[in-house]
Amino acid sequence: MAPLSRSLAYCLAFSSFALATTTYPPLPLPSGVTASYVDTTNTSGLVFHYLSAGCTPSNTTKPLVLILHGYPEIAYGFKDLLVPIAKQGYCVVASDQRGYGRTTGWDTRPWAYVDLTQWKFENLVRDLVAFVWALGYKEVRSVIGHDFGTIPAGWAALTRPDIFQSVLHMSVPFVPPQQPPFHLPTTPSPPSTLSVPDWTYAGVESALEHLTPPRRNYQWYNSQPSAAHDFLTPTALNNSLHAFFRIEWFIKSPAYLAQFPPPHPLPSSDPSDLAQVPYFYIMLANQSVSQTLATLNYGQNASVSKTWFPDADVDVYVQEFSRTGFQGALNYYRVLTSPPGPLTNDGLLWAGRKITVPTFFLGGKYDWQTYIVRGALEGYNVTSTDFRGSVLLNGSGHWPYIEQTGETVRYINKFLEEL
Numbered sequence: 294m295a296p297l298s299r300s301l302a303y304c305l306a307f308s309s310f311a312l313a314t315t316t317y318p319p320l321p322l323p324s325g326v327t328a329s330y331v332d333t334t335n336t337s338g339l340v341f342h343y344l345s346a347g348c349t350p351s352n353t354t355k356p357l358v359l360i361l362h363g364y365p366e367i368a369y370g371f372k373d374l375l376v377p378i379a380k381q382g383y384c385v386v387a388s389d390q391r392g393y394g395r396t397t398g399w400d401t402r403p404w405a406y407v408d409l410t411q412w413k414f415e416n417l418v419r420d421l422v423a424f425v426w427a428l429g430y431k432e433v434r435s436v437i438g439h440d441f442g443t444i445p446a447g448w449a450a451l452t453r454p455d456i457f458q459s460v461l462h463m464s465v466p467f468v469p470p471q472q473p474p475f476h477l478p479t480t481p482s483p484p485s486t487l488s489v490p491d492w493t494y495a496g497v498e499s500a501l502e503h504l505t506p507p508r509r510n511y512q513w514y515n516s517q518p519s520a521a522h523d524f525l526t527p528t529a530l531n532n533s534l535h536a537f538f539r540i541e542w543f544i545k546s547p548a549y550l551a552q553f554p555p556p557h558p559l560p561s562s563d564p565s566d567l568a569q570v571p572y573f574y575i576m577l578a579n580q581s582v583s584q585t586l587a588t589l590n591y592g593q594n595a596s597v598s599k600t601w602f603p604d605a606d607v608d609v610y611v612q613e614f615s616r617t618g619f620q621g622a623l624n625y626y627r628v629l630t631s632p633p634g635p636l637t638n639d640g641l642l643w644a645g646r647k648i649t650v651p652t653f654f655l656g657g658k659y660d661w662q663t664y665i666v667r668g669a670l671e672g673y674n675v676t677s678t679d680f681r682g683s684v685l686l687n688g689s690g691h692w693p694y695i696e697q698t699g700e701t702v703r704y705i706n707k708f709l710e711e712l
């Protein structure tokens with residue numbers, strides 16, 4: 294099936310005729326959930342694929358709740374949340390993001406040729422504005438982002454609070470845009486040397502490489518030219534994408550992580566403190582993603598995760614990522630790790646601005662993502678003027694909405710109710 298679906302992806306990328314006539318296998322969706330497309334080619338360049346519940350296209354009276362997935366995810370991951378949230382009176386929509394799933398129109402070219410400006414964070418907000426308008430809405434009651442989805446969700450709430458009227462961040466706390474240096478010394482004559490940016494991701498990385506054993510942040514790994522191939526072809530897992538998704542979900546869940554001390558805030562941003570973060574985030578510098586997962590999975594039984602992440606769902610991820618590959622999804626990391634410059638400096642437009650709409654954080658007690666960006670969780674009362682608190686689910690790691698769907702829905706509905 295894989296070679297066939299890869300040739301389908303090729304047709305999708307290079308022939309608009311193929312795009313117009315492509316049909317995908319139906320997704321095994323729960324009752325009450327609909328899969329749809331909406332064409333925003335004229336504005337964002339994308340044809341969005343999304344799942345929804347509680348929506349009537351001809352009647353947009355019900356408030357809209359928008360859910361944005363992270364990496365390596367698709368809208369399908371949220372299928373079991375849509376109906377229980379919709380029952381509270383909402384039109385609930387989860388979209389495949391730029392670079393993912395059945396949303397098309399993004400730049401599918403390889404690492405060296407792709408136009409990364411498509412994945413700039415403020416462009417992700419543009420995507421959302423075009424999408425929301427296309428759905429017949431000009432307001433979003435709440436935008437919910439998981440993992441990398443917290444970045445577009447946070448930027449949407451930060452920059453267009455009139456549209457995005459509340460924000461719930463799941464599993465990755467919000468990091469506000471960088472600020473320019475403040476109150477610099479002035480000189481009576483021009484400076485003799487021009488300053489160069491003193492911060493680059495590569496600089497942070499080289500400090501990790503000097504640890505014993507040498508380490509590497511997964512975000513940096515994900516930004517490299519080889520990453521898309523490494524994910525699609527997990528050599529240390531018998532080239533099985535099914536094994537990749539199974540183990541990736543298992544290893545970031547309490548089924549694996551509960552045997553270790555729970556994650557906690559890091560004492561400093563020093564590389565030696567980052568070193569205590571597990572290998573799937575702060576990787577061994579000489580290991581690929583599949584080697585990392587194979588090493589951690591040695592002697593474990595990832596099958597225990599089948600109770601909450603069934604094989605049938607894993608098969609859907611395998612089907613979708615076999616077709617699209619991973620580069621579109623990994624382009625987000627490349628923007629994240631870009632040095633100061635055109636891919637990142639639009640954040641300066643929002644320097645010092647706070648989120649002013651109701652803000653809530655929902656994570657898992659066993660998820661190191663909560664603490665990797667030091668101070669982000671503790672800083673919410675500074676980055677948002679209407680922070681409604683945070684909850685870490687006792688029985689969750691990085692995938693609370695899959696591991697503990699019921700509890701996740703309960704907290705989302707409580708947040709929505711109290712708006």
Ligand SMILES: *[C@@H]1O[C@H](CO)[C@@H](O)[C@H](O)[C@H]1NC(C)=O
Pocket residue numbers: 332333334335
């Ligand atoms: C896109 O723009 C073209 C040309 O203006 C127009 O004919 C078409 O209806 C537009 N399509 C959508 C979906 O907005």
Ligand SMILES: *[C@@H]1O[C@H](CO)[C@@H](O)[C@H](O)[C@H]1NC(C)=O
Pocket residue numbers: 352353354355
């Ligand atoms: C639209 O939906 C709302 C709420 O679901 C309902 O009260 C209203 O009557 C509907 N309007 C029309 C024109 O059907």
Ligand SMILES: *[C@@H]1O[C@H](CO)[C@@H](O)[C@H](O)[C@H]1NC(C)=O
Pocket residue numbers: 506507577579580
């Ligand atoms: C990778 O590094 C670890 C820790 O330094 C070492 O034990 C291991 O042998 C290395 N593996 C390879 C394939 O070089």
Ligand SMILES: *[C@@H]1O[C@H](CO)[C@@H](O)[C@H](O)[C@H]1NC(C)=O
Pocket residue numbers: 529530531533536
């Ligand atoms: C890879 O194949 C070997 C030999 O069949 C098997 O023992 C091992 O469990 C497989 N690993 C994975 C991750 O499927």
Ligand SMILES: *[C@@H]1O[C@H](CO)[C@@H](O)[C@H](O)[C@H]1NC(C)=O
Pocket residue numbers: 594596597
């Ligand atoms: C692994 O877990 C599965 C599901 O709980 C169980 O059926 C199987 O027996 C376990 N395998 C081993 C080797 O413990």
Ligand SMILES: *[C@@H]1O[C@H](CO)[C@@H](O)[C@H](O)[C@H]1NC(C)=O
Pocket residue numbers: 671672674675
């Ligand atoms: C924000 O919360 C942290 C930790 O809860 C606390 O130490 C800090 O004083 C608070 N800051 C403000 C401005 O309230």
Ligand SMILES: *[C@@H]1O[C@H](CO)[C@@H](O)[C@H](O)[C@H]1NC(C)=O
Pocket residue numbers: 684685686687
């Ligand atoms: C987690 O468990 C502790 C101790 O039982 C309890 O106090 C806390 O409320 C629980 N947290 C959540 C989010 O359920």
